Amino acid sequence: MNDGDDADRPGPAAPARGPAAGSAATEGARMNAPIDRHATTAVPIHPLLASRHSTRAFTPGVDLGDDQIAALLEAARWAPSAGNTQPWRFLVARRDTGEFKRVLDCLDPGNRDWASHASALLVAARTDANAKGPLPHAAYDLGQAMAHLTFQAAAEGLTVRQMGGFDAAALAAEFGLEAPLVPMTVAAIGVAGDPAGLPEPVAGPDRRARVRLGIDDLLIRP
Ligand SMILES: Cc1cc2nc3c(=O)[nH]c(=O)nc-3n(C[C@H](O)[C@H](O)[C@H](O)COP(=O)(O)O)c2cc1C
Numbered sequence: 001m002n003d004g005d006d007a008d009r010p011g012p013a014a015p016a017r018g019p020a021a022g023s024a025a026t027e028g029a030r031m032n033a034p035i036d037r038h039a040t041t042a043v044p045i046h047p048l049l050a051s052r053h054s055t056r057a058f059t060p061g062v063d064l065g066d067d068q069i070a071a072l073l074e075a076a077r078w079a080p081s082a083g084n085t086q087p088w089r090f091l092v093a094r095r096d097t098g099e100f101k102r103v104l105d106c107l108d109p110g111n112r113d114w115a116s117h118a119s120a121l122l123v124a125a126r127t128d129a130n131a132k133g134p135l136p137h138a139a140y141d142l143g144q145a146m147a148h149l150t151f152q153a154a155a156e157g158l159t160v161r162q163m164g165g166f167d168a169a170a171l172a173a174e175f176g177l178e179a180p181l182v183p184m185t186v187a188a189i190g191v192a193g194d195p196a197g198l199p200e201p202v203a204g205p206d207r208r209a210r211v212r213l214g215i216d217d218l219l220i221r222p
Contacts, residue, residue, distance in 0.1 A: 037051075037053040037055075037206070037209075037210055038050055038051050038053075039051075039053075039210055039212075040209070042214075042215060048151055048154050048155060049151070051154065052150065052151060052154040053159070053210055054159070054160065054161040054162070055159050055161060055192045055193070055195070055206050056114040056115075056161060056195070056198060056202055056203060056205070056206055057114070057117075057192060057193040057194055057195040057197065057198055057203060057206055058114070058117040058118045058119070058159070058188065058190040058191065058192065058193045059117070059190065059191040059192065059193040059194075060117040060193070061095075062095075062119045062190055062191045063094065063095065063096075063119060064094065064119045064120055064158075064189070064190075068156055068158065069092060069094075069120065071152055071156060072122075072149050072152050072153055072156075072158075072189070073090060073092075073149070074152075075148040075149050075151070075152030076088060076090065076145040076146065076148050076149040076152075077145075078148065079141070079144040079145040079147070079148040080141075080144060081137070081141035081144065081145075082135070082136075082137035082140070082141060085130060085135050085137075085138075085141070086141070086145075087126050087127045087128070087130070087135045087137075087138035087141050087142065088124065088125070088126060088127075088141060088142045088145040088146075089124075089125045089126075089127055089181060090122055090123065090124060090125070091103075091122070091123035091125070091175060092120060092122050093120060093121045093122070093123070094119070094120050095118065095119050095120060095190075100120070100121055102174050102175070103121040103123060103171065103174075103186060104116055104121065105170075105174075106166050106167050106170045106171040106174060106186075107163065107165065107166045107167075107186060108163075108165035108166060108167070110165060110202075111163050111165045111166065111186075111188075113202070114188075114198060114202055115161075115163070115186075115188040117190070117193065118161075118188035118189055118190040119158075119189055119190035119191065120188075120189045120190065121186055121187070121188055121189070122149075122186065122187040122189055123171065123175070123183050123185075123186050124142055124145070124146050124162075124183070124184055124185045124186070124187060125142075125177060125181050125182060125183045125184060126138040126139050126141070126142040126181075126182050126184055127180050127181050127182075128179070128180035128181075128182060129180040135180075138182075139184065142184055146162060146185065146187065149187070150162075150187075153189060157191070158189055158190065158191060159189070159190065159191065159192040160187050160188070160189050161187065161188045162185045162186075162187045163185055163186045163187070163188065164184075164185055166183075166185075166186050168182070168183050168184075171183050171186075195207060
């Protein structure tokens with residue numbers, strides 16, 4: 001089914017279009033083909049939305065400026081939330097720091113290698129309660145904040161790959177994050193790099209056209 005790339009799990013890449021796979025020549029041609037990660041949309045959408053994509057290939061050795069990190073957090077800060085409760089909290093770990101290594105060590109092995117080249121790792125946590133009581137929409141709100149952050153990053157020429165593949169309990173213990181704080185994702189942030197430098201099972205998704213369910217599959221028809 002042409003529904004999604006299952007890209008959270010590194011695995012063999014399948015060509016999205018072009019000649020049937022099989023021969024070494026075909027495989028070689030595919031590996032060297034220009035990478036077009038721009039969404040093929042059914043109708044025009046904002047170019048920033050169409051061009052944003054997640055990569056596992058980062059340009060190593062790039063430091064983010066304080067202004068860049070401030071802009072990402074500011075974008076997240078202005079996301080909408082239920083009752084304006086803003087139940088999002090962030091831990092920013094820049095490359096080449098002890099914090100970065102500590103976050104990296106909590107990632108699943110399949111994420112750790114490529115994420116090690118990111119400029120920063122950002123832990124996105126939700127808080128499930130505030131002084132007034134439980135916040136049942138906290139996860140939803142955190143997702144919106146991360147969407148804001150992701151598009152601000154795209155506008156700044158940065159790329160973000162969010163990860164659910166990490167040990168949340170280990171990360172919470174490492175940084176003393178206690179309930180009602182719940183780490184939900186870790187985002188690798190940086191400048192997109194060349195996927196040719198990554199092993200094929202890891203880079204595979206970065207070589208494929210991006211796919212989505214059709215609008216018809218999303219609509220609930222009464
Ligand atoms: C909540 C969440 C968890 C994800 N977990 C991982 C992960 O553990 N490893 C990974 O490589 N990508 C992960 N991704 C990235 C998705 O695979 C990617 O966003 C998806 O394939 C769509 O690709 P696109 O962002 O380029 O449109 C995650 C994304 C989200 C939003």
